[in-house]
Amino acid sequence: MSALIIDTKTCVRFITLNRPERHNAFDDGLIAELTQAFLAASADDGVRVVVLDSVGKSFSAGADLEWMKRMAGYDRARNLEDAKALARLMQVIDQCPKPTIAVVQGAAYGGGVGLAATCDMVVAADHALFCLSEVKLGIIPAVISPYVVRAIGARASRRYFQTAETFAATKAAELGLVSEVASPEQLIAVRDRWIAALLVNGPAAMAAAKDLAVQAAERTLDDSLRVWTAERIADLRASDEGKEGVTAFLERRKPSWIGG
Known part of the structure; x- marks a missing residue:
């Protein structure tokens, strides 16, 4: 069993x-x-x-x-x-x-x-x-x-x-x-x-946010961490999910990851 x-x-x-x-x-x-x-x-x-x-x-x-x-x-x-x-x-x-x-x-x-x-x-x-x-x-x-x-x-x-x-x-x-x-x-x-x-949040964004929370807590606050955080937001803004989320917000509609 x-x-x-x-x-x-x-x-x-x-x-x-x-x-x-x-x-x-x-x-x-x-x-x-x-x-x-x-x-x-x-x-x-x-x-x-x-x-x-x-x-x-x-x-x-x-x-x-x-x-x-x-x-x-x-x-x-x-x-x-x-x-x-x-x-x-x-x-x-x-x-x-x-x-x-x-x-x-x-x-x-x-x-x-x-x-x-x-x-x-x-x-x-x-x-x-x-x-x-x-x-x-x-x-x-x-x-x-x-x-x-x-x-x-x-x-x-x-x-x-x-x-x-x-x-x-x-x-x-x-x-x-x-x-x-x-x-x-x-x-x-x-x-x-x-x-x-x-379920109303971007799946890839949530995965990245979890990793962000871990890294921000465990890494030393120095230039390498600041650069890494800048790179992470740039990556997400340039991603398909990020573009869809911002576009949906501006167009006042639901993003594609929300059913219905």
């Missing part, structure tokens, strides 16, 4: 974690399936937005206990292989050229926090709990750390990486991990509001 449910409605790809009996915890099979699902969504020109959600009580409980038992018997080389697979998953989600939305309807622990951190927007239920619990097991949140630190900052990461405290959705929003907190009944409404906002 697949660990995922994959569905496309119009131009939105829904990727749903489907291991409710295991609290949507990771094992090597789920990691492989989820990586391929995001690679496929990234490569599909018909997909404009990607939604990551899950069924059951939890969003994701992190590493599956049975998988962890198997890993305990692995040597360092096999552990490194598994860790690289999880690192690849996080990279693939983070670098997806389509806007990504995570809908966190329940607890997110360990790698589940990593999944949220790699998505562009996160809506969480007001009762959802978050925890970077790895140190309780004598390990660390290593491969998810670049994305979590980027989301919540170095200071908060020092605290939560070491204490393994559980924190509420409202605290996750305060830290920057969660974009918006909603009641369980309003999660879909928030998700759909974001989807509606995204």
Whole structure:
């Protein structure tokens, strides 16, 4: 049985974690399936937005206990292989050229926090709990750390990486991990509001805007960055999509990427 449910409605790809009996915890099979699902969504020109959600009580409980038992018997080389697979998953989600939305309807622990951190927007239920619990097991949140630190900052990461405290959705929003907190009944409404906002924008422009946000945050503010930003806006202005968008605005009509 697949660990995922994959569905496309119009131009939105829904990727749903489907291991409710295991609290949507990771094992090597789920990691492989989820990586391929995001690679496929990234490569599909018909997909404009990607939604990551899950069924059951939890969003994701992190590493599956049975998988962890198997890993305990692995040597360092096999552990490194598994860790690289999880690192690849996080990279693939983070670098997806389509806007990504995570809908966190329940607890997110360990790698589940990593999944949220790699998505562009996160809506969480007001009762959802978050925890970077790895140190309780004598390990660390290593491969998810670049994305979590980027989301919540170095200071908060020092605290939560070491204490393994559980924190509420409202605290996750305060830290920057969660974009918006909603009641369980309003999660879909928030998700759909974001989807509606995204679908009126130029697809290539949004991909470029995502990369712009990453580069502007991570690169040193110097002449090379200033030149790069100037080149990026020049590229987009001269592109077919950029010309169509400006022309449509001036002609007071919808651009071609908006249906109807």
